[in-house]
Amino acid sequence: MSSNQLKAPFQYEKIPLKNVTVDNKKKAKNMSNTLKRLWNYLAAEKGKLILVILMVTISSGLGLLGPFMVGMAIDDYIVTQEAAGLGMLLVGLIIVYLFHSLSIFLQNYWMIGIAQNTVYTLRKDLFKQFHRLPISYFDKRQYGDLMSRLTNDIDNVNNTLNQSVIQIFASVLTLIGTVAVMLYLSPILTVVTMSVIPAMFLAMRWITKRTGPLYKLQQNDLGEVNGYVEEIVSGQHIVKTYSQEEKVIRGFEKRNHSLKQTGFWALTIAGFIPKIMNMLNFLSFALIALVGGILVIVYDQQLVTVGIIVIFTEYARQFTRPLNELSNQFNLLLSAIAGSERVFQVMDETIEEIDETNAIEMENTKGTIKFDHVTFGYEDTAILKGISFEANPGETVAFVGHTGAGKTTIINLISRFYDYNTGKITLDGIDLKTIKRSSLRQHMAFVLQDPFLFHGTIRENIRYGRLDATDTEVEAAAMDANAHDFIVKLPNSYDTILDQDGSGISQGQKQLLTIARALLAAPSILVLDEATSNIDTITEMKIQEALKRLMVGRTSFVIAHRLNTIQEADTIIMLEHGEIIEQGNHDELINQKGSYYGLYKGQIQ
Structure with missing residues (x-):
């Protein structure tokens, strides 16, 4: 193709921060479709996924069993000053935590293999799609942006699969198990522990409604920066010939500034999550200690024992930690979905062979x-x-x-x-x-x-x-x-x-x-x-x-x-x-x- 046919730069739709919440419904719809398509890639590793789920279940159960055994040790041996059997309980506790660590290692090991195979297939399919698209598609887009989808966006998916899938599943299991055991031990302290949930829910809802579109915009801006850099580096001789260094530097600064702004707000708003969770975690500890201490004194350990209070302080951390991890992983998931959408946008483009179902092969030609x-x-x-x-x-x-x-x-x-x-x-x-x-x-x-x-x-x-x-x-x-x-x-x-x-x-x-x-x-x-x-x-x-x-x-x-x-x-x-x-x-x-x-x-x- 001759040099006088210039590529039209891909135009990205800028989402103002004040309008982020308005676009979220459209984003949620895309999220569901994107997650479904990602799952289709993950489903190719069903065997390993089953093993991962099994290990996550075991590690979650053992994680709940450890604090429970500690609480029982306090009530049965320390408070009563009975030493017989304490040694066996400590040995059992060591075995529990050893198997807990082993199950975590195995689930991470297998999940890494699943993630690498999934990303390998996704990257292969995207590269193959590039070669099935018509020239007209490439004429209208910056090559650097397309390269960014093959590298940065898929790396984003890779990082999320390695970190988020296990964390989300483990957090859900731990949350369910923790609530079940807490209700069994003390419904009153369970209600106290869960009193922080409404505040947590409102905070997470406010944050995720803004981070989703921001992560998508961040990926778009990153693609635009990559496209601009690729274009300018390729045309460096022309830039210097016409002494346009200052112009292209200003052009890069503009795009780089846009990326900095979207990245700043995405990370800043997402950064509220651990601060809010820590504050609510401390509040939960204080409420459990206060209410539990009052119940022990007033009812002389008939409703609540010292061991149960110890268990609840640990379970309170295990209760808020899965919520914290779910919130953090959800933000990582939003970032990966933003990258995945850009990948699937390319895959959804009409391929060059779409109109060739009944086209013929021409083995020889005269050339008329x-x-x-x-x-x-x-x-x-x-x-x-x-x-x-x-x-x-x-x-x-x-x-x-x-x-x-x-x-x-x-x-x-x-x-x-x-x-x-x-x-x-x-x-x-x-x-x-x-x-x-x-x-x-x-x-x-x-x-x-x-x-x-x-x-x-x-x-x-x-x-x-x-x-x-x-x-x-x-x-x-x-x-x-x-x-x-x-x-x-x-x-x-x-x-x-x-x-x-x-x-x-x-x-x-x-x-x-x-x-x-x-x-x-x-x-x-x-x-x-x-x-x-x-x-x-x-x-x-x-x-x-x-x-x-x-x-x-x-x-x-x-x-x-x-x-x-x-x-x-x-x-x-x-x-x-x-x-x-x-x-x-x-x-x-x-x-x-x-x-x-x-x-x-x-x-x-």
């Missing part, structure tokens, strides 16, 4: 491409209007015109990166929309204005055109592309490792490697997007020679800005505002003395 009154527009903007032309096997068709005339759009339609609105495009008489995209592109190769190479060896980059090619075929393609001579002079020849995007070799050498890649693919249809721009004269001659070899016997489409490179084309199509205004070979268009003639004369003067 015909446009018949084709119109196309990006959303509400008309780009192409009534385009008609035909390219026969082995012919070269060149597109010329000013920026925005529709040259790249025609190439996008031929490649089915986009589908046309009306009219018809055929390949060998078959409607392009009825041919599977993967099948169509197997017969195509691209040599673009900005050559792209992957991190890896030169041999691997050339072999990308056909993965089953032998080393001999790779080297033969490099020779035909005039790349062999410079490759063998490199330190490790074909096994020289290129840095990301091929840094370490010149622009012209990169282009020669992409031509070698296209030659190895042996396509029937070739697309050239100003493949010799910004290249020195000697390298341009090598590239032109290699391109001539590449184009022999292939239907070629060339986007040209320098008209001296397309004079031998069979058909030159002059575009203006999405319409064909002139069509013919070079000599015919020169003799017409129209727009092409004026453009050509302007370039050679």
